Amino acid sequence: MMNYAADPPHDTLTPAVHADDLTVSRGTRTVLHHLRFTVPRGQITGLLGPSGCGKSTLMRSIVGTQAKVTGTLDVLGQPAGHPTLRSRIGYVTQAPSVYDDLTVRQNLEYFAAILDPGLPHARKRSRGAAPAAERRHQHVTQAIADVDLTSHADVLAGNLSGGQRNRVSLAVALLGAPDLLVLDEPTVGLDPVLRRDLWNLFHDLATTRGTTLLVSSHVMDEAERCHRLLLMREGEILADDTPDALRTRTGTETVEAAFLRLVDEAAAANRPKESNR
Numbered sequence: 596m597m598n599y600a601a602d603p604p605h606d607t608l609t610p611a612v613h614a615d616d617l618t619v620s621r622g623t624r625t626v627l628h629h630l631r632f633t634v635p636r637g638q639i640t641g642l643l644g645p646s647g648c649g650k651s652t653l654m655r656s657i658v659g660t661q662a663k664v665t666g667t668l669d670v671l672g673q674p675a676g677h678p679t680l681r682s683r684i685g686y687v688t689q690a691p692s693v694y695d696d697l698t699v700r701q702n703l704e705y706f707a708a709i710l711d712p713g714l715p716h717a718r719k720r721s722r723g724a725a726p727a728a729e730r731r732h733q734h735v736t737q738a739i740a741d742v743d744l745t746s747h748a749d750v751l752a753g754n755l756s757g758g759q760r761n762r763v764s765l766a767v768a769l770l771g772a773p774d775l776l777v778l779d780e781p782t783v784g785l786d787p788v789l790r791r792d793l794w795n796l797f798h799d800l801a802t803t804r805g806t807t808l809l810v811s812s813h814v815m816d817e818a819e820r821c822h823r824l825l826l827m828r829e830g831e832i833l834a835d836d837t838p839d840a841l842r843t844r845t846g847t848e849t850v851e852a853a854f855l856r857l858v859d860e861a862a863a864a865n866r867p868k869e870s871n872r
């Protein structure tokens with residue numbers, strides 16, 4: 596929902612996400628195994644790991660769209676999937692969800708209207724409604740600017756590049772000024788300048804708006820831009836720490852090297868068990 600009116604105060608002390616013994620199955624396979632971690636508020640947490648390790652499944656669990664979830668998974672102080680969370684979480688999947696036959700602005704206006712049906716359409720303003728409709732227009736304009744698509748506001752989404760369409764999806768997620776933004780590989784297909792600009796936006800959202808961001812990536816250099824990292828492999832959390840602490844703990848210079856060191860350590864720890872079989 597759009598935050599046109601003042602929202603009731605929310606508890607800001609509990610972590611944005613708290614998981615304990617979180618296990619998720621897809622089909623007949625268990626893909627997340629007894630995860631335990633927290634995501635602090637107002638920071639950027641990177642969810643990193645190789646393709647297929649379970650990043651999207653974890654994100655789907657957090658936003659409440661994943662079946663077969665057991666254990667504890669609390670989001671903004673409520674169990675994941677609780678109806679009150681719908682207006683407080685922005686979720687961008689890997690597949691952009693935009694209408695090709697609408698322009699960028701029309702897409703945003705459409706989703707803004709769905710998110711806040713109480714607001715009359717700009718063309719049907721009645722007395723007293725104008726300020727609210729005007730505010731919605733401003734929110735849409737701001738979201739388009741946030742993702743650097745102002746010059747494309749009147750272009751059909753179907754005529755945009757893949758990266759631009761991804762940014763329209765991100766703008767839709769920003770519309771409600773959510774407390775938690777869950778972004779599944781948001782920088783895939785973007786050139787270095789746009790990637791940098793998007794990371795600047797993420798930091799701005801965390802710093803000036805207090806938004807919590809959970810951002811997945813399998814590009815390890817993006818890890819350096821996060822406040823905290825959850826490193827995943829084969830459905831398990833290898834590490835839950837800051838980039839600095841990870842490098843120091845593993846005696847490495849990059850997060851990528853730290854990740855490889857942790858993978859080797861985990862493999863070494865499992866070896867005696869395997870030879871005992």
Ligand SMILES: Nc1ncnc2c1ncn2[C@@H]1O[C@H](COP(=O)(O)OP(=O)(O)OP(=O)(O)O)[C@@H](O)[C@H]1O
Pocket residue numbers: 621622624626644645646647648649650651652653813
């Ligand atoms: N619909 C499904 N049914 C059964 N298994 C699935 C389904 N979707 C994904 N999986 C399996 O769940 C595991 C985790 O997949 P997931 O998409 O969460 O990984 P990921 O880390 O997000 O991968 P990527 O980086 O490639 O997007 C994989 O082994 C995958 O094969």
